[in-house]
Amino acid sequence: MKFEIEYSTIENVAGPLVVVGKVRNAQYNEIVKIKLQDGEERLGQVLDTSSTQAIVQVFGPTNGININNTSVSFLGETLSTGVSEGMLGRVFDGQGRPRDTSAGVSYDDKRDINGYPINPVARAYPSEFIETGISAIDGLDTLVRGQKLPIFSSSGLPHNQLAAQVTRQASVKGTNESFAVVFAGIGMTYDDYRYFFDEFKKTGALKNTAAFINLADDPSIERIITPRLALTTAEYLAFDRGMHVLVIMTDMTNYAESLRELSSAREEVPGRRGYPGYMYTDLASLYERAGIIRGKPGSITQLDIVTMPSDDVTHPIPDLTGYITEGQIFMSRELSNRGLYPAIQPLGSLSRLMNNGIGAGKTREDHKGVSDQLYGLYAKAQEARSLSAIVGAEALSESDKRYLKFGEDFENNFLKQGFYERRTIEDTLNIGWDLLSQVPEGELTRVKKEYIEKYYKKNKVAK
């Protein structure tokens, strides 16, 4: 028999926190139900427990809670969520309650939303190339199945379009298998929510999507659990149901801000810019839930959106994210201003798992060399650009002029791409060779000689 004791011993309410007195043995992380005097119920979670009191964080507003007429009961379990395949095609709110229709959802199992860490020896190393159809990603910073690759963006840049395009186009090369999508909207505006909803509806992705939406005006503390609900669902779909799941979490900056809010309400010693010292560990507990497990058919790939406050990549949120994720896709305001959708700046972008997902049999034998060489030349083009800004284009050497031209063409022909344009990896690499062929072949030292002989287009060197 389980007894549910109602405590009416609230001692203190401050921000999202409630201190309940005379509680003898609340579990750490236990879920509590808070009953207001008008009968409304809210959920909360124990953050600190001792033999005299428990500190509870409330998922929801604390308005209406009072000291003498609100009661708290401890539910004897930690926060968990129902999971099932039937969740695909549905939209939930930030606490996992259906938000689209009043129809119920039937669940196959119940899971702790914090999950458990994947044992590193149980992981399989991600190595399957995902063709997104976007040259800047496929060619230079390849995404593989089971990777966590965030988009580092800034306000005003087309990161939502990019995420929608990737979701629409992504498939593993040579298969038409599409991904199941788990979408976590964290503090997103209604407009952004509608954008994704309409896009997914248009492309038919919606029936394959489970969305958890915490809107900008929903309680901010709820944002702590929204991504965890999404990831728990994703883990079930991937590792119990064998699906390939693409998780999109947007916007991680809102998540981190909620974490800071909670930390300051708890009067913790702040770290950089007021964010808590454990933010790295906390973010890791989300990002690390991507991956592949040996002997299980599914996978979780994460494409998380991080908007960098004041375009600053050294801000703690993108900084800590970059230290955890397996690379990043970096969006540039400069490229965007020049009308170069998708505005991905390769210098600054990186895919750590690329080397394992490309090459003969996966993409094409020359992929690594082409990518390295394009990077090297584009970096030189940038140097030539800044030099020409000082001494003028006329004073540049022959080779610097060539780099300058290369840079222009690289941006216009390779990086720039339409929202509905889907390039195969062969298309992408061929555009790459068109560009490399502008440079004398002796300079292409990052490409193996045999590939130069095979792919280099002679007589295209700019005079």
Added chain:
Amino acid sequence: MGHIERISGPLVIASEMLGSKMYDVVKVGDLGLIGEIIQLKKERAVIQVYEDTTGLRPGEKVESTNAQLSVELAPGLLGNTYDGIQRPLEVLKAKSGSFISRGLTANAIDRNKKWKFYLEKGIKNGSMVKEGDILGYVKETEYLSHYIMVPLGIDGRITGLKEGTFKADDKIAVVEKGNKKTELTLIQKRAVRSPAKFTKKFRSEEPLITGQRVLDLLFPVAKGGTAASPGPFGSGKTVIQHQLAKWSDADIIVLALCGERGNEATEVLTEFPELKDPKTGRPLTERTVIIANTSNMPVAAREASIYTAMTIAEYFRDMGYSVAILADSTSRWAEAMREISARLEEMPGEEGYPAYLPKRLAEYYERSGKIEALSGKIGSITLVGAVSPPGGDLSEPVSQGTLRVVKTFWSLDKSLADSRHFPAINWLNSYSLYLNDLNAWYVKNLGEAFVENRIEVARILQKEAELKDIVQLVGAEALPDAERIVLEIGRMIREDFLRQSAFDEVDAYTSMKKQAFMISSILYFRKRADDAIKSGVDLNSILKLKVREDISRMKETKEHEVDKAAQRIRSEIDSQFSALLKEYKENNR
């Protein structure tokens, strides 16, 4: 036995703990989660718990094991992967599946495997032994004798010692002192937080050969030395660590993956069995111990993982081996310390880190070094720490505390990484303070020329940087040929020598012989080019020489073809320059 009074994240306060000692390991709650006492307040103990504390309740029991956090040391360590408190991850997987659940225990050393134990010459029953003495050995791998030593703190008369085949926890001998009898097995335990005893420490005069050209030529670390590689994310810290783990010529590698990505551990576990130790030709796993406490595993165990790694390293060092610890990343360790410190409500120092951070860093790096062990064997620990400064800004406390104690600094550069110049080690900011100590070794093993070439390369790169500043203002065309050639040689050194691909089969590792060939070829080209310019030859015609492409592809030379390639390139340089000079003279007759 005590009881839980309060739980806050990884920290538990227990009451009725009188009699327990600082740093004792305790079992917390009904699940028996493993923790360590880090503060005592009268009858209360503050405990950091190495597992997730979700679900614990005040009132649950807390039991002290009356022992400090320690590791098991015995044959069977090599090739194993452990978490931060030395639980073997394969065993945990067998017990709880793909995800690590809580309250699991597992022996670090397999108790079922049998080992053949041989006696050391001169050891006889009845003789007196003291701590650290070698009793015998087990052939743990084809190339490695795993010496069985008298555990620290034990001495007396040895009896019952015999050769034979034993399980790790079988009795192999007894040490008697007065009435006290201590049974010895193949396993010994050492507490992780205190350095192991040794006889004396030396300066090291031998480099750790890494097969990485920028390190071996310009910024070597001594065997027994320390190095740090701070850099922002994406600058290649982990790749450098992995390259060192794969190719450096230490006998034993201890890889401490501290608070980093799970897939990085997976990468090592997938690759290492396939790769061969350049010294012995055996799979790399046979010389490697991995401590993997990734970022999503409990934070207190992350704090301990660094010490677990060091204690295992010290054990192999005491057998007379050269050990390299690669700690990736020490910043995550420091952050774990900060998190615990904040929960203890200690007064924070800089950026929230505890005031004792610099002391802990220095103490840790000081556990490296070349030493004479208690047994008289000479061993060493080389310690390479990756540092992950927030925003890549080295003014933060972990970088600063580290740079004060390490003697080799590999400065990782974001802009190099962005242009895919790897290893992204900045050749102007990095340094090695071991160069003088190591010079004699280089002269003896590689000849005077190697040392001279290094000085020459450093000088050219410095000069190139100065000239580049001028070029930024006036353009390269404004420089005289004698200076433009420096820019060109600088570029060749950077692109054709320093840049090295970790992912290319041939390029990933370069022997010292091949390095010497590569750099002397570039410098020989430089000498001929200088002479030609002095004789009036135009720079542009030098830049068109075909041999430049051969030089740029030297890195593709296979190790067994180095001699041939060296000869060919030298004669190509000679003949092409001679032709150039001849043509010039004919045109200017």
